[in-house]
Amino acid sequence: MIDPASIELPRFLAAWFGPPAADEKPLPESCDWLPRALREWHELVSKWDVDLSFVTRMTPPDNIKVSDGKAIFMSDCGGEWYWSFDPAMPDRVFNAEFDEPWESNSESMAEFLKHRTVMEVLFGADTRMRASLVPDELVQGILGSAEEVDFGAWQWPVPGYRIFMRGDVLAQIIRCEDGPGWDVDIAAPKAEALSGLREMANVKWLG
Numbered sequence: 001m002i003d004p005a006s007i008e009l010p011r012f013l014a015a016w017f018g019p020p021a022a023d024e025k026p027l028p029e030s031c032d033w034l035p036r037a038l039r040e041w042h043e044l045v046s047k048w049d050v051d052l053s054f055v056t057r058m059t060p061p062d063n064i065k066v067s068d069g070k071a072i073f074m075s076d077c078g079g080e081w082y083w084s085f086d087p088a089m090p091d092r093v094f095n096a097e098f099d100e101p102w103e104s105n106s107e108s109m110a111e112f113l114k115h116r117t118v119m120e121v122l123f124g125a126d127t128r129m130r131a132s133l134v135p136d137e138l139v140q141g142i143l144g145s146a147e148e149v150d151f152g153a154w155q156w157p158v159p160g161y162r163i164f165m166r167g168d169v170l171a172q173i174i175r176c177e178d179g180p181g182w183d184v185d186i187a188a189p190k191a192e193a194l195s196g197l198r199e200m201a202n203v204k205w206l207g
Contacts, residue, residue, distance in 0.1 A: 001150040020047035035090035037110040054124035106152035125187035130206040133181040
């Protein structure tokens, strides 16, 4: 298992998007009340000219407000799930489906933001391949030496998905709901890193 603490976000982002394109943009003093990890995340990603909003959206820091004791800082792109923090416990993350009660996430804010960043990069990658109904023995061939990242379990987008890393290659697997095997997503910064997978027998890649 890969410890999420070992993932260095500056190196990770540089591997996918190249060197920073700009200096860090400090948040205004009005955002000083936000969790430190959240402030640092926004300042870090401001150095790259990329929009990490493929499956979730971050609330602009100066638009984050407290309502009923919780401050929403992220939502899914469909507006069905929300993530928040409690100003009295800024390192804890809470999640809820629309109109459902808040539940505590198992990850700290810092780990949660790494999890979110890796997921966004995986689903937004230009070089990405997908396959469905992949049997167990072929999944192992696809993953190769990739190790699972010990992220906390999210109930969104679906419970039970697992994320793997091998160098700069990212993969996600989840048990199929409509048949035996696994749904597999795999991505890399450069197409050649995945070229050999396209020739795998009995795997029908969708992209």
